[in-house]
Amino acid sequence: MDIAKPSKTKELLRRHNLELKKSLGQNFLIDNNILDKIVDLANVNEEDTVIEIGPGIGSLTQKLAEKAAKVVAVEVDQRLEEVLEETLDEYNNIEVVFDDALEVDFDDLVDGEYKIVANLPYYITTPIVMRLLEEGFNVEQIVFMVQREVAERMVADPGGKDYGVLSIGIQFHTTAEILFDVPPDVFIPQPKVHSSVVSLDVLEEAPVEVVSEEFFFKIVNAGFQQRRKTIRNSLSKAANINLSRDLVDEALESVAIDSRRRAEKLSLEQFATLSNKIYELFHK
Template sequence: MKKRIASPSVTKEILDKNGIRLKKSLGQNFLVDRNIIDQIISGARLSKDEHVIEIGPGIGSLTQRLAEEAEKVWAIELDDKLISILPETLNDYDNIKYIHADALEYDFEELLTDLNDKKVKVVANLPYYVTTPIIMRLLEERLDLDRVVVMVQKEVAERLVATPEDGKSYGSPSLTVQYYSEPNIETIVPRTVFMPRPKVDSAVISMDIRKEPPVEVEDEDLFFSVIKAAFQLRRKTIRNSLSKATNVNLDRDLVDEALEEVGIESRRRGEKLDIKKFATLSNTLFKLLN
């Protein structure tokens, strides 16, 4: 059996051997628990004919298991030192392609086009500092992905699956993620399974990419602008939020007319509206504006 990277002793051995000093700026916390790795793999629901994109493989603890479960792994790593040691650390595997790049700038569309009709999933232990930008990019660019399974801060995961009943956790990111995907928290991950230990717990969240959004909207830009405006001034009423937000620049009388038409009380807060109400409201505003 091949030596498992996901253990404190093997991780320390690799770090010491290669003189690697962890960079806090890149959110480098390496997973050293094989059970958590297996839970991520289980959540990904991989098969041997699928390709996987991994963002931030680190020293390869998750990469190793992905290579055993999928047809091919595309490992995207930004750190100069780590990208140089991965091929040696994982030299028993010939189905891993190493890409030295920043995932926030990398051309995923080109890679997916090259893969043609292959089923592709993203599976990753994301660096905390780029979690939300990467998730939003994967979803908003409407990449031809089947499923996204990532480990993120527990608080972030809770925000992405939140509904109006969840109070402060519910916000613009919740609605964006739920518009493009069906998110679900697979498991909570304690901070004790990382080296070095972060200050917060994590969670594995899966996102099944929707073929069609859960609501019909006339203008997506307006839809997301209305959502952003509602949560920018979340302590204010939906009436005040929409009429004062600079990103939408809506006349108050127009806002009042739209709210009355869709049956939303003007004193209600935006954080109390679900995705269907936001769609109805934005569609009504679109009609009144045009």
């Protein structure tokens, strides 16, 4: 059943009396070329187990099942149960789990390593991605369709307006790449923004050495809390760490970072060096 067509998608939604919920970010792909490209660029093969987040009516799920050994589709909207039973009926390697991707333990759903491939609802993009990376799930690769401006933030270099906490979080845990852009007119309903498909290859080790990952991200978050402030002011006034100005000054001078610079000018490596020095001084 080829459902990635405007007429078929509309017919399925009408027949199952489904009204799409804006609050769940439900925008369904209606272009087979885009779907095939996602699966191909994720390098899905007959040895892979794939978890899909938000299968919707199952258009991407079908394509994944044709290439993968097993697909586990995690869907929060139980209203889609009947339509998924219909669209996925001919496949014997798909399991649909009705649960919240922000809470489910992905490692409990499959054995061994797995890939995650999804057309993500935009409203949960950042919390889902960071949860997958921070909680140490057994995922080897993530291929997501996300809002284009979010994709640009993920791969941003220091110095620009797109560079921030998300950039550092993604680049600390993965090698990130924007694979291709997707226009609004290949969805029902059409979103108001362009999308991008992003590949995140999960690193076995972070590219920088930090004494404490938790403390490192506290420093990063504090640095970007007020983007217009200098790194000196941001850190010395951060409520989540309680650092004295003298300690911040000593740390910045010690690692040769100009106290007048803003957080967006600091590289991942500089943040790592700075957080290690502050940690050392803070715990004396």
